Amino acid sequence: MSILKGGSKRHFPLVLVMVVVVLASIVIWRSQNMVTSSPDGIVPIGGSFELTDHHGQMVTEHSYSGKYLLVFFGYTYCPDVCPMTLERVAATLNSLGASASKVQSLFVSVDVGRDTPEGLAEFLELFHVDIIGLTGTEEQIRRMANAYRIYFARIEEKGSGQDDYIMDHTSLLYFMSPDGSYITHFQGNANPAVMTEFILKAIDEA
Numbered sequence: 001m002s003i004l005k006g007g008s009k010r011h012f013p014l015v016l017v018m019v020v021v022v023l024a025s026i027v028i029w030r031s032q033n034m035v036t037s038s039p040d041g042i043v044p045i046g047g048s049f050e051l052t053d054h055h056g057q058m059v060t061e062h063s064y065s066g067k068y069l070l071v072f073f074g075y076t077y078c079p080d081v082c083p084m085t086l087e088r089v090a091a092t093l094n095s096l097g098a099s100a101s102k103v104q105s106l107f108v109s110v111d112v113g114r115d116t117p118e119g120l121a122e123f124l125e126l127f128h129v130d131i132i133g134l135t136g137t138e139e140q141i142r143r144m145a146n147a148y149r150i151y152f153a154r155i156e157e158k159g160s161g162q163d164d165y166i167m168d169h170t171s172l173l174y175f176m177s178p179d180g181s182y183i184t185h186f187q188g189n190a191n192p193a194v195m196t197e198f199i200l201k202a203i204d205e206a
Contacts, residue, residue, distance in 0.1 A: 054133035071105075073109075172186070
């Protein structure tokens with residue numbers, strides 16, 4: 001005896017088709033966004049950029065030549081993830097000791113509407129003096145975000161004010177080599193001790 005009665009039998013094929021379509025969409029999305037190495041083993045993450053730092057100076061990737069980069073995308077109005085991640089970055093920098101001079105941490109704002117250089121400076125003072133904040137035009141930020149495979153989008157609630165919104169964004173920390181190539185990435189909630197150990201090993205083995 002079937003447990004599907006009447007309309008349930010008629011709707012079952014439609015439900016099955018919908019499930020297949022959703023699963024196929026997920027597979028396609030993952031294949032399009034999966035980070036893979038090129039034939040020479042280089043992961044295509046990172047690249048050139050031209051932005052403004054929190055001192056008001058124009059900077060490019062060449063401004064940090066010879067240093068490892070620890071790159072994080074976020075925004076100063078972020079309620080939880082960004083402050084938590086920056087606290088972990090600060091703890092990592094403090095744990096690196098003398099090797100900290102070989103690492104530059106960059107906080108790239110994805111909120112061009114509210115994050116000014118002055119606002120970034122005040123925000124980053126709460127975490128670590130050596131973290132540099134970067135901002136720019138929407139086009140400049142989008143170009144760098146695409147190079148680092150970073151997603152971000154403005155999310156507004158109905159009835160909210162013009163400046164009352166949140167930014168949805170990828171919360172990964174990218175660790176880049178002095179020549180600008182990708183080494184690895186950490187989750188935003190990564191243990192500072194784990195990041196410190198990995199970074200020191202990378203520096204020692206270079």
